[in-house]
Amino acid sequence: MKFHATIHDLALLIRTVQSLVKIDKIGIIHFTAEQVSFILDSGQTTDDIQVWCSINQDSIFKTYVVESLSENEIAIEVNLNNLLHALKTGQVSNEMSWKLTKKDNLPYLSISIMCEINNGLPLVQDVPIQIITPQNLQRHKEPDLPEPDVQIMLPQLSKLQCIVDKMKEMANTILIKANMAGAMSLSIKTDIVSVQTLFKDLEHPQIEGQPEYVRDENKTAEIRVDIKKLRKVLYSHYVNPKNAVLCLVKNQALVVHVLLDVMYLTYYIPALL
Amino acid sequence: METLSQQGLTEEIPIEILEKEEVRTLIQSQQSQELEQEQEQEQNNRQEFEQYENDEDEEEDEEDEYELELKPVLEARVTDVSLLENNLAPLCLKKDQMTKVLISSNGLYFNVEGDSKNIQTTTFIDASLFERYEYNLTQEQNENEIEIEEDKEKEKEKEKEQEVETELEEQTNKEDVERVTMLRINLSVLLDCLGIFKAKKKNYHLNETVAQLIYPNQTGAFEIDLEDGGVVTWCSLAVNSIDDNYVQPQDEMKFDASSVTNTIVMDSMGLKVALGELDWACRTIGVFMFQQPSMLSMQTIGQNGICRIDCPSDSEAVERLDSSQDQSCSYLSSLLRSCVKALQYSTKVSIRMNMEGMLSVQLMIKNRQNIQSFVEFLINPEEEGEDEEDDEEEENYVKNRQEDEQFIIGEEINEKNPLRDEEHEELRLESHKLNQN
Numbered sequence: 001m002k003f004h005a006t007i008h009d010l011a012l013l014i015r016t017v018q019s020l021v022k023i024d025k026i027g028i029i030h031f032t033a034e035q036v037s038f039i040l041d042s043g044q045t046t047d048d049i050q051v052w053c054s055i056n057q058d059s060i061f062k063t064y065v066v067e068s069l070s071e072n073e074i075a076i077e078v079n080l081n082n083l084l085h086a087l088k089t090g091q092v093s094n095e096m097s098w099k100l101t102k103k104d105n106l107p108y109l110s111i112s113i114m115c116e117i118n119n120g121l122p123l124v125q126d127v128p129i130q131i132i133t134p135q136n137l138q139r140h141k142e143p144d145l146p147e148p149d150v151q152i153m154l155p156q157l158s159k160l161q162c163i164v165d166k167m168k169e170m171a172n173t174i175l176i177k178a179n180m181a182g183a184m185s186l187s188i189k190t191d192i193v194s195v196q197t198l199f200k201d202l203e204h205p206q207i208e209g210q211p212e213y214v215r216d217e218n219k220t221a222e223i224r225v226d227i228k229k230l231r232k233v234l235y236s237h238y239v240n241p242k243n244a245v246l247c248l249v250k251n252q253a254l255v256v257h258v259l260l261d262v263m264y265l266t267y268y269i270p271a272l273l
Numbered sequence: 274m275e276t277l278s279q280q281g282l283t284e285e286i287p288i289e290i291l292e293k294e295e296v297r298t299l300i301q302s303q304q305s306q307e308l309e310q311e312q313e314q315e316q317n318n319r320q321e322f323e324q325y326e327n328d329e330d331e332e333e334d335e336e337d338e339y340e341l342e343l344k345p346v347l348e349a350r351v352t353d354v355s356l357l358e359n360n361l362a363p364l365c366l367k368k369d370q371m372t373k374v375l376i377s378s379n380g381l382y383f384n385v386e387g388d389s390k391n392i393q394t395t396t397f398i399d400a401s402l403f404e405r406y407e408y409n410l411t412q413e414q415n416e417n418e419i420e421i422e423e424d425k426e427k428e429k430e431k432e433k434e435q436e437v438e439t440e441l442e443e444q445t446n447k448e449d450v451e452r453v454t455m456l457r458i459n460l461s462v463l464l465d466c467l468g469i470f471k472a473k474k475k476n477y478h479l480n481e482t483v484a485q486l487i488y489p490n491q492t493g494a495f496e497i498d499l500e501d502g503g504v505v506t507w508c509s510l511a512v513n514s515i516d517d518n519y520v521q522p523q524d525e526m527k528f529d530a531s532s533v534t535n536t537i538v539m540d541s542m543g544l545k546v547a548l549g550e551l552d553w554a555c556r557t558i559g560v561f562m563f564q565q566p567s568m569l570s571m572q573t574i575g576q577n578g579i580c581r582i583d584c585p586s587d588s589e590a591v592e593r594l595d596s597s598q599d600q601s602c603s604y605l606s607s608l609l610r611s612c613v614k615a616l617q618y619s620t621k622v623s624i625r626m627n628m629e630g631m632l633s634v635q636l637m638i639k640n641r642q643n644i645q646s647f648v649e650f651l652i653n654p655e656e657e658g659e660d661e662e663d664d665e666e667e668e669n670y671v672k673n674r675q676e677d678e679q680f681i682i683g684e685e686i687n688e689k690n691p692l693r694d695e696e697h698e699e700l701r702l703e704s705h706k707l708n709q710n
Binding site for chain 1: 466468472504511
């Protein structure tokens with residue numbers, strides 16, 4: 001198998017990895033001809049958050065070569081902290097290239113930059129990885145959930161994070177309610193205090209191929225999740241999303257889609273019953 | 274119902290013995306009679322409306338009725354919640370800090386007493402600083418006061434000790450004259466609620482957050498409503514009952530202003546920078562105020578050495594220093610640390626020391642639009658001679674001058690004038706003497 005590529009938009013890549021590293025430290029990167037996907041689903045077994053992210057390959061990479069025996073797709077498992085560290089170092093130069101290498105029989109993702117400070121000397125950082133075989137990759141599948149009861153566009157994520165931050169100091173779980181008429185509320189309740197924040201006049205997403213949604217006040221859904229998990233998800237504001245959609249699947253999960261033109265991040269937060 | 278008994282009560286009391294409180298009670302009972310009559314009328318009107326509403330809403334209606342009858346004890350609105358935050362944040366000495374709140378028609382008074390009982394911090398937010406401020410005493414409160422009068426009568430009849438009587442008199446006097454509502458709430462949670470729209474790393478709100486405080490009735494919950502850019506948050510904070518921990522107003526820490534020996538008014542930032550240089554790992558901090566040369570000095574003696582900050586009165590950071598006699602005291606660094614944390618919210622600070630060694634630190638809080646408000650810290654001194662190690666070390670310090678480390682902030686080290694070192698030596702000896710006393 002062969003992989004080498006040069007980076008075009010390092011900033012976007014760094015911001016994405018910064019959001020992801022808040023969720024879990026280990027992640028799978030899946031390279032295909034069109035897409036680069038990040039899969040963080042150790043939460044499947046631990047009842048934690050799962051993230052499925054996909055970026056158009058050509059929005060990050062300038063040159064991009066992926067060759068392998070399995071339909072020219074490669075999947076690797078990497079420690080996201082290490083990856084982030086290497087990427088941040090690369091910020092000093094304009095040229096960063098990635099290559100899969102093997103040293104002492106161990107696979108690495110070699111990230112090299114041309115350091116202007118060092119009179120053009122290359123700086124190479126080897127990030128240890130594990131190769132994921134196609135059979136193993138099959139086992140990682142996006143959760144199969146029923147149609148969400150309510151889908152609503154979220155207000156500015158950074159603002160939401162402020163509020164959830166403060167609520168986190170006061171309680172452990174948060175109740176999220178929304179209806180199909182543009183209203184969403186976040187509330188916490190303990191012996192000492194109860195707080196409720198209400199957002200009004202929110203939009204609803206228009207999904208392709210589905211009939212136009214009808215504003216319906218009576219169609220509501222509510223779901224209870226762990227506050228800390230919700231807060232971690234809200235770090236996705238780092239990527240400066242264009243839109244964020246919240247989907248409530250009663251008794252099962254809270255799904256947050258963070259959207260950019262060239263990328264999406266989908267978070268699955270398990271519901272507390 | 275109650276009106277009849279009230280009438281009965283007032284008729285029993287012979288006119289000669291009517292004291293001030295009782296006259297007020299008379300007027301109150303008349304007023305409350307009128308109030309009840311008005312409310313009865315309102316109720317009748319409302320009942321007519323009710324006939325047209327659903328049966329399902331019956332329970333809700335009854336609740337609404339009840340609420341409409343009683344105006345909330347407190348309804349206050351402020352256009353910028355940072356007024357409240359900046360005045361209350363300094364009072365938070367620990368996590369889950371409880372505070373006593375006294376609501377009166379003049380404003381809100383908050384009082385926090387430290388666990389060690391050696392520190393107290395208070396603030397008063399004047400009613401005029403609010404956009405809207407309404408303090409209403411409810412019908413219930415009037416009735417409660419009348420009950421107190423009844424009890425008082427019974428006690429007089431039983432001829433109890435005069436001490437008890439006068440105590441009760443004083444209490445009812447205070448309550449009658451000052452008319453306050455007292456409660457205890459969790460200050461840390463209140464601050465979390467007030468700051469719900471505040472961005473974490475910034476010290477300002479993105480939009481102006483409007484806040485409304487409502488205390489519906491005597492034993493209910495304290496409500497805080499906030500609105501910021503179209504988003505609304507409602508908070509309901511449980512009100513703790515006055516329990517054994519409650520400190521009576523007469524037992525609160527008080528500063529005897531008549532015996533003030535030293536006062537300094539300085540720039541908060543200057544003081545904060547100066548204090549930042551001290552060794553906060555030390556258990557106590559020595560505070561010295563001198564007449565000649567006029568200055569404030571603070572000193573720590575610890576494992577890392579001896580550190581001393583001098584703030585002379587001619588320094589830029591010092592606005593004013595009045596010293597009637599040299600004085601020095603030690604204070605627990607853990608207590609002073611709370612003051613230092615609070616400095617970030619203020620522009621100016623005044624420190625007064627009195628004969629008993631109590632420190633009064635008053636902070637002028639940063640507010641918009643020339644609004645003035647203050648937070649005051651009262652700190653008791655640490656007993657002298659408690660740390661024998663410290664005394665010994667101080668003796669060595671004086672003997673072995675070369676080993677000293679001197680940090681002078683707020684005043685440039687004047688290398689041209691070598692006399693300064695000698696002056697300092699004298700001061701050290703003086704302070705040593707003071708400590709020995």
